Amino acid sequence: MTAVHDSPGSLDQDAEPTAVVTVSVNGAEVTGRVPVRMHAADFLRQRLGLTGTHVGCEQGVCGMCTVIVDGEAVKSCLMLACQLDGRAVRTVESLAEGDRLGPLQEAFAARGALQCGFCTPGLLMTATALAYQGGRPDREAVREEIAGVLCRCTGYEPIVTAIEEYFAGLPETGEEEENART
Ligand code: FES
Ligand code: FES
Incomplete structure (x- = not known):
């Protein structure tokens, strides 16, 4: 299990409630505390460094932030990080096989x-x-x-x-x- 640490750009955790989430991300289990209002897209990008997930409109319109959650395509800007608890997420980083494109x-x-x-x-x-x-x-x-x-x-x-x-x-x-x- 990998612990998720705060990054310099993360939200101020003293200012709002937080929750502990445990998520399978590209087959690896990660766990950590996140602000309850943090979007799943920000969790993936800022906390886990999975910047392959792009963010455009942040309003569910452009689809650039799409990831797979429990087998379904989901716009990660419309989902909260705490809603990922106990679920399996797949991001674009999972498609390549080492240095080779999928x-x-x-x-x-x-x-x-x-x-x-x-x-x-x-x-x-x-x-x-x-x-x-x-x-x-x-x-x-x-x-x-x-x-x-x-x-x-x-x-x-x-x-x-x-x-x-x-x-x-x-x-x-x-x-x-x-x-x-x-
Ligand atoms: S960033 Fe545009 S739909 Fe999520
Ligand atoms: S928006 Fe530039 S390749 Fe699709």
Whole structure:
């Protein structure tokens, strides 16, 4: 178990109530005390240093902060850190295998599905959550699924193509991704 320590940028814990949370993050259990109003996105970024989760609007609109909680894509700016207690979180940092990009990331790179990259973690985690459902979603289903993640750069076509190609390479049952749940 890893203890979570306060970081210089954390909220003033004397000014508001706190709670102890224990969370599985990318397969590793972490525990620590957090302000009850701290957002899950800030917990991941500021306390755990998992800055791959990006924050844009902080209002649930842009989808850039999407992570997977207990198998579901969740906008982490709309969730409190204390709500993560006892749950399993997966962030974009879990997709690479050591120094090697994971298959979904490779598909994005191959298709030029990113430019500035700010939306990319949200898209990657949304597509990963979709893979938990099994099957091979068609282009329309992919479009529908990623509708909650805004990209200002790419026009979406290469993103949809990359996700479609990723699913084409998965087993029909989606078992591979199911087994990869943390
Ligand atoms: S930062 Fe969470 S939806 Fe925009
Ligand atoms: S690549 Fe820039 S916002 Fe999507």
